[in-house]
Amino acid sequence: MGLLNASYGPAPTPGRFVNGILFNVAWLAIVLSHSSLLAVAITAAYLSTHFLFIGKGRAELRLIAVVTLCGAFVDQLLFLTGVFNLGGQPALAPLWLTCLWPVFASTLMHSFAALQNRLVLAAVVGALGGALSYTAGVRLTTVDFGSPLWGPILLGALWAAVFPVVLRFAARLSNRDDSLQGWVPEARRAFD
Numbered sequence: 080m081g082l083l084n085a086s087y088g089p090a091p092t093p094g095r096f097v098n099g100i101l102f103n104v105a106w107l108a109i110v111l112s113h114s115s116l117l118a119v120a121i122t123a124a125y126l127s128t129h130f131l132f133i134g135k136g137r138a139e140l141r142l143i144a145v146v147t148l149c150g151a152f153v154d155q156l157l158f159l160t161g162v163f164n165l166g167g168q169p170a171l172a173p174l175w176l177t178c179l180w181p182v183f184a185s186t187l188m189h190s191f192a193a194l195q196n197r198l199v200l201a202a203v204v205g206a207l208g209g210a211l212s213y214t215a216g217v218r219l220t221t222v223d224f225g226s227p228l229w230g231p232i233l234l235g236a237l238w239a240a241v242f243p244v245v246l247r248f249a250a251r252l253s254n255r256d257d258s259l260q261g262w263v264p265e266a267r268r269a270f271d
Contacts, residue, residue, distance in 0.1 A: 109121050109175055110220060113220055118174060150183070151172070187248075202240070
């Protein structure tokens, strides 16, 4: 068992499984809402629940903040360069799309922790997952690709680079001593 963990990263825990399920539920709710107000409420509820049960203190809060700011900037660039548009018209990225970033960032120390030291696999997962996630989002919303062929290809290449970088950043922050990580509420113990 120790050999398996050394090769593939941390052992799965109920918290990692719950994190993955709740991430997908929140992602779908935000995308289907198309509403900035609902997206902010969903994100706030998700993050509150996340930090109550499995959050990793200031280090993870810092990770979520940095990934959200960088992700929002990247999304704006994708809209400004025409990779995305809204209903066929140039636009800025909607706030509900930005709300997906903190939800995604909350998975980097949990659901995706096993990929933190497997950067080639992370690049492959990032390329496929990024392209598929955005393609699904385009089909469920008024956001369109500027080019239905090149949009997903560009996003796959972008996520092949971005995903390993944010995972390494998460690993680096995970290894820092955070006094808030030692505080574990009673409700959270079941998820460790």
